[in-house]
Amino acid sequence: MSELVSQKIEAILYLKGQAITIAEIAEILACDQSTAEEGLIDLIAEYAHRNSALEIAETDTGFSLRLREEFADLVQKLVPSDLGRGALRTLAAIALKNPITQSELVELRGSGAYPQIQELVEQGFVRKRRQSDGRSYWLQVTEKFHQYFEIDDLSKLV
Template structure:
């Protein structure tokens, strides 16, 4: 079961609840939790660049903090300045409607939003005829905001903008 748990954690870009994995594998939650802890221990013992962390009641497989600069440089090739600016607006004003974002950033933002959705940095939810955009745990993990509330993220981003 450990290999199945590892495969699930590897393939899902955001943190996942033990109960969700247990349901997928048709296993008891305590068995899944034990398997996750065993896999996490193996990564720790291997001194891997990958780690499994617990975020509240969820688990996430990610690159260790020590290697984030290397990974960010690689990923930044995929994020042009316009897309980064669009992401900054979403992060600062979230939750924000797609139409309001378009008024702020212009029509190019639709391409930026598609790219950010593909990278799992944002999520889009339909509310009536509007689409509401917010950042995800992938965004929080990538930019070092994991475990922080939306308000804390906004405050940190405002501080960064002033510096």
């Protein structure tokens, strides 16, 4: 197997930031699935032999590059996300409805949701964009949300 294929797969997993299937990898590389699978197997073996802080993990939705579980405490120290219970509940409501209008969210969570929304936007878990009619904002979770909580498919939460 070409080392270049494994390196390209590593780059894809790193850049994608979420699980990706072998078929998607093959499509990006413009190769057949067996070549992509061989490259992925080589990459998994390479990570296992070098005893890295990173690993290639298989999930229901594909393969992803992630930090090994034993380094999870570093994430807590380095990724600032001191979300209170209310902010977490607001984030959960946004994730479950994704996307949801700010006005709908305030109806669900009350006016206390406004500062929580601002906190979630500032921490990068939620993206806020004005609706086309200009009356309210659309709220939706970001890539940081997916990476931080390791949730690839929000439909599985319901």
